[in-house]
Amino acid sequence: MSDTPLSEMSFEAAMKELEAVVTQLERGDVELEASIKLYERGAELxxxxxxxxxxxxxxxxxxxxxxxxxxxxxxPVEGL
Structure with missing residues (x-):
């Protein structure tokens, strides 16, 4: 799991990390507390x-x- 703030992450970097988070969670060998943190990071990503x-x-x-x-x-697109 990266410590890079989301605001500094490109779409590609965020997707790569999200895929890694999903892989870890799917393996099911992560302790409960770590799973919760991974899930939270995944939701943010x-x-x-x-x-x-x-x-x-x-x-x-x-x-x-x-x-x-x-x-x-x-x-121009309104709001950008």
Whole structure:
């Protein structure tokens, strides 16, 4: 489990750590207290990944296209 604050983690780093957390929990050989901490970290990582995905989806949705479907720029998305 990483000590890196979520705010500093990329989507890819958070997903990698989340996969490691799930693997550890699925093995079932982690003590109860450690399992609880892993579960809590996993929930935080999941929320962080969902936020990063939502931000990316908003950015993609903001891309403006010309008449032929080619990207010509972006428009501001409210709230970003």
């Amino acid at each position: 999941k929320k962080h990944c969902e936020k990063k995905l939502a931000e990316a989806e908003e950015k993609v949705a903001a891309i403006t296209l010309d008449g032929e479907g080619n990207p010509i720029g972006t428009k």
